[in-house]
Amino acid sequence: MDLDDIAARLGVPVEEVERVHRLAGDRPSAPLPARADAPAILDRLAVRPDDAAEIVAGWPDPDSPLWTPELRWLLDRSTALVRADLGGVEWLSPGPELPRDRGPAWRHLYVYGYLALLDVVTGYHRDHGIADGVTWATLADLGRNLAIDRRMHGEGWPVMQSWLTLHARGGLYELGRLQHERGGTAIGLHIPDAGPMTPAAVDASLDEAREFFPRHFPDEHYTEFSCGSWLLDPQLRDYLPEDSNIIRFQRRFALQPHVPQDGPDADVEVRRFAFRTLSTPLDQLPRRTGLQRAIIDHLAAGGHWHWRHGRFPI
Numbered sequence: 124m125d126l127d128d129i130a131a132r133l134g135v136p137v138e139e140v141e142r143v144h145r146l147a148g149d150r151p152s153a154p155l156p157a158r159a160d161a162p163a164i165l166d167r168l169a170v171r172p173d174d175a176a177e178i179v180a181g182w183p184d185p186d187s188p189l190w191t192p193e194l195r196w197l198l199d200r201s202t203a204l205v206r207a208d209l210g211g212v213e214w215l216s217p218g219p220e221l222p223r224d225r226g227p228a229w230r231h232l233y234v235y236g237y238l239a240l241l242d243v244v245t246g247y248h249r250d251h252g253i254a255d256g257v258t259w260a261t262l263a264d265l266g267r268n269l270a271i272d273r274r275m276h277g278e279g280w281p282v283m284q285s286w287l288t289l290h291a292r293g294g295l296y297e298l299g300r301l302q303h304e305r306g307g308t309a310i311g312l313h314i315p316d317a318g319p320m321t322p323a324a325v326d327a328s329l330d331e332a333r334e335f336f337p338r339h340f341p342d343e344h345y346t347e348f349s350c351g352s353w354l355l356d357p358q359l360r361d362y363l364p365e366d367s368n369i370i371r372f373q374r375r376f377a378l379q380p381h382v383p384q385d386g387p388d389a390d391v392e393v394r395r396f397a398f399r400t401l402s403t404p405l406d407q408l409p410r411r412t413g414l415q416r417a418i419i420d421h422l423a424a425g426g427h428w429h430w431r432h433g434r435f436p437i
């Protein structure tokens with residue numbers, strides 16, 4: 124099968140298949156765990172029973188008829204592509220977006236890639252002396268993301284398949300309430316969907332990071348925490364109370380000047396994170412919380428939300 128054939132059978136642009144071929148080259152892939160071990164592993168990764176059942180049903184056993192040659196090629200080369208960047212901290216797409224309504228192999232191809240890389244990334248964590256608790260808390264973002272994608276009827280996945288390559292490469296660590304991303308001289312902060320972010324929980328996570336990075340990555344020198352998010356949009360202050368967790372989080376940061384188009388479209392991202400839908404019309408979105416009402420009213424009045432970047436010293 125040549126690359127044109129693979130692209131045609133996958134129904135994706137040939138450039139994307141060529142990219143996988145180019146980045147993966149003939150580098151090593153990684154084998155999946157045995158299917159018999161899958162339920163325990165998925166449980167450890169916080170994958171909910173409905174998602175776990177689908178993933179086990181589509182398991183890429185050598186004789187599975189679900190796994191056509193082009194799907195096997197993509198799983199193998201996509202896993203090699205991510206593995207080749209072990210330790211990397213840049214945003215990395217593992218491969219083309221697939222039509223995910225064609226069955227569990229299509230739907231979860233990049234999940235199988237993530238599972239195949241577990242041994243590799245846990246080995247990387249061990250080499251850096253990272254405790255098991257941090258390793259598994261970090262990797263269990265898989266289950267959280269699958270559950271969110273299910274709530275979003277599949278709309279969330281295209282971003283998640285790239286997001287999760289950070290975890291699979293050792294680029295990101297969940298320390299208490301926040302996820303911390305390595306890179307440059309700033310630790311990038313991410314806020315998982317895990318209930319309110321109280322100032323105390325944020326303080327504790329920052330303190331943990333202040334010890335974690337010098338200990339486990341002594342060659343990297345961090346001077347700041349940074350964040351890029353819809354959460355840092357100062358327009359939220361017009362709507363949310365001063366003592367809300369979001370506004371208190373904002374107050375930690377010195378904002379960089381707003382540069383339009385520098386980052387994702389915040390009008391889309393607020394829908395993703397506050398409504399878990401990208402396609403519901405504005406007038407049908409729920410108005411249950413103060414944030415939801417703020418987002419809807421601002422957009423309905425013709426306003427836009429902004430993706431903002433901020434930093435503060437470690």
Ligand SMILES: CC(C)(COP(=O)(O)OP(=O)(O)OC[C@H]1O[C@@H](n2cnc3c(N)ncnc32)[C@H](O)[C@@H]1OP(=O)(O)O)[C@@H](O)C(=O)NCCC(=O)NCCS
Nearest residue numbers: 314315316317318319320352367368369396397412413414
């Ligand atoms: C970041 C997050 C933890 C903040 O939640 P929080 O600690 O409850 O925030 P606040 O105290 O400022 O909330 C103020 C109000 O907005 C509501 N609210 C906050 N986040 C909300 C969300 N994601 N969806 C709907 N409502 C939300 C709260 O319920 C509260 O409403 P109320 O006053 O009617 O009770 C929460 O938004 C979340 O989990 N987001 C998803 C992950 C995310 O956005 N990460 C950043 C990606 S760039």
